[in-house]
Amino acid sequence: MATNWPGTDAALVPPEFPVQRPRWSAEPFADREGFPGTEYATLEVPRDYTDPSGERVTLALSRLPAAEPARRRGILLAVNGGPGGDGGLGTALPERFAETELHQVYDLIGFDPRGTGASTRLYAEVSAPTAPFDSRPPDSVFPQLAEDMRQRELACDRAGGDLRRHISTRNTARDMDMIRRTLGETHLNFVGYAYGAYVGAVYGSMFPAHLDRSVLDSCVGPHWTWREQFLWQGDAVHRNVSQWARWTGQRDTVFGLGRGDGQVLTAVERAAGLLERLPGGVRLRTLLDGAVGTRSADRGRWAELAEVVGAVLAAAAPGGAGPRACEELLSEQSTWRPADSEGTRRIGVLEAITLEHEWPSDLEVYYNDMRDFRKRFPYGYGVLRAQPWVGAFRTFQPAEPPTPLRREGYPAGLVVQADGDPMDHYAGGVAMARLLGHRTLTVEDSGEHEIYVLGRNPHVDAVVHRYLVDGLLPARDTSCRGVSPRPGVPADTV
Numbered sequence: 001m002a003t004n005w006p007g008t009d010a011a012l013v014p015p016e017f018p019v020q021r022p023r024w025s026a027e028p029f030a031d032r033e034g035f036p037g038t039e040y041a042t043l044e045v046p047r048d049y050t051d052p053s054g055e056r057v058t059l060a061l062s063r064l065p066a067a068e069p070a071r072r073r074g075i076l077l078a079v080n081g082g083p084g085g086d087g088g089l090g091t092a093l094p095e096r097f098a099e100t101e102l103h104q105v106y107d108l109i110g111f112d113p114r115g116t117g118a119s120t121r122l123y124a125e126v127s128a129p130t131a132p133f134d135s136r137p138p139d140s141v142f143p144q145l146a147e148d149m150r151q152r153e154l155a156c157d158r159a160g161g162d163l164r165r166h167i168s169t170r171n172t173a174r175d176m177d178m179i180r181r182t183l184g185e186t187h188l189n190f191v192g193y194a195y196g197a198y199v200g201a202v203y204g205s206m207f208p209a210h211l212d213r214s215v216l217d218s219c220v221g222p223h224w225t226w227r228e229q230f231l232w233q234g235d236a237v238h239r240n241v242s243q244w245a246r247w248t249g250q251r252d253t254v255f256g257l258g259r260g261d262g263q264v265l266t267a268v269e270r271a272a273g274l275l276e277r278l279p280g281g282v283r284l285r286t287l288l289d290g291a292v293g294t295r296s297a298d299r300g301r302w303a304e305l306a307e308v309v310g311a312v313l314a315a316a317a318p319g320g321a322g323p324r325a326c327e328e329l330l331s332e333q334s335t336w337r338p339a340d341s342e343g344t345r346r347i348g349v350l351e352a353i354t355l356e357h358e359w360p361s362d363l364e365v366y367y368n369d370m371r372d373f374r375k376r377f378p379y380g381y382g383v384l385r386a387q388p389w390v391g392a393f394r395t396f397q398p399a400e401p402p403t404p405l406r407r408e409g410y411p412a413g414l415v416v417q418a419d420g421d422p423m424d425h426y427a428g429g430v431a432m433a434r435l436l437g438h439r440t441l442t443v444e445d446s447g448e449h450e451i452y453v454l455g456r457n458p459h460v461d462a463v464v465h466r467y468l469v470d471g472l473l474p475a476r477d478t479s480c481r482g483v484s485p486r487p488g489v490p491a492d493t494v
Helices: 090-097 139-166 169-182 195-206 226-249 260-276 281-295 299-316 323-329 349-354 363-376 426-436 458-470
Strands: 039-046 056-064 075-079 107-112 123-125 188-193 211-217 345-347 414-418 439-444 478-481
Touching: 039 169, 056 090, 056 169, 075 090, 075 169, 075 195, 090 107, 107 169, 123 139, 139 349, 139 363, 169 188, 169 195, 188 195, 195 211, 195 426, 211 458, 226 260, 226 281, 226 299, 226 363, 226 426, 260 281, 260 299, 281 299, 281 323, 299 323, 414 426, 414 458, 426 439, 439 458, 458 478
Parallel strands: 075 107, 075 188, 188 211, 211 414, 414 439, 439 478
Antiparallel strands: 039 056, 056 107, 123 345
């Protein structure tokens, strides 16, 4: 359906909107503890930037001033969490940078993106799922999964109302520029993680004259819709599982799961089949699928994962220790987020942001993908990436389309991407770097996600510090080691 989008060619931060002077206080916001030396304030911005005299929303800000004023080179903003910033560090991000060189030269600015934290919140009613949590759901459950998502979307609509249309990446970018203006800065520097990396790319596309140094860590694909982003996660997880299986298959005398990746994965499937025959077997098999997918991302846990699979095979076999022992072996693995089934309200930003893009309305599209993912990507809950999402039942029309990404008028930056990132596919980071002409720092043989400072990877931190503090961008694409090396288990001798 064609849509007449207002203002698609303008950034629409109205110059006539009054510049506020924040009243900084040492008193932190109620939802977080304070950090020594950090100041806190709120800022009002338009809810709808096409109506600057209309309703406003509040942004919660934090500031940790530069420790060496003589070296100060401006402000550095950071965004993580989401999509949308929900669950991110927000106003607490500056304290994560406090022990780094960034604190010496930048005023570190944190903020809770609109809809989240101590900013104006976008709520959704809790709509608890009714379909069983199953990593390999049968076709008979597909309609129930779809109905759960329809009810979830209706619950978002009831609590969020018209505010949902104004919780968007473009408005978050506009909010960032309002923060810049409020602080009296001509430029901002930026670090974005995962969804926040996308925010940084959007900001640069909308406000190129005001972006200086930028680091995009764990990027989404620049041309992927949110549905495509979810689907690519299935392949990202599968790549880690395949590498773990290959490594384990080279150590059959140690783990006894077979020679070669094919035999190891056959052993995993045998364990899954044995679990299904036990009382509560669907849940146990689902936990195993989750463990294989999530733990294979961490190279340092590969030996542990192989041992768990072997122990489950023994416990689930006829005459084995049985379901209680299997439950204990898989007890670390989680299934559903508590926030999805507890309380009466939750933050609904994730749904609003992911509905910026179009989603198929034909449920058969999802069902066909679920059948495919059930076969190819059962591990790490791959089928959840393919099942219907609230976008199939969207109750609102976005106020404007997503921003076409480009780099025209601001300096080249740096993309940090692990080659085994299970959440944001490595191919997406490579594509983002190519599109924007940024340098790429690849973290090799690693399932790390949100790496710079947050992941405590000293190799990454050294390269990024050199760029953000001293302005020294790598001369070419480069790479470094992951923080969690493969276990030192010798391979079988041939």
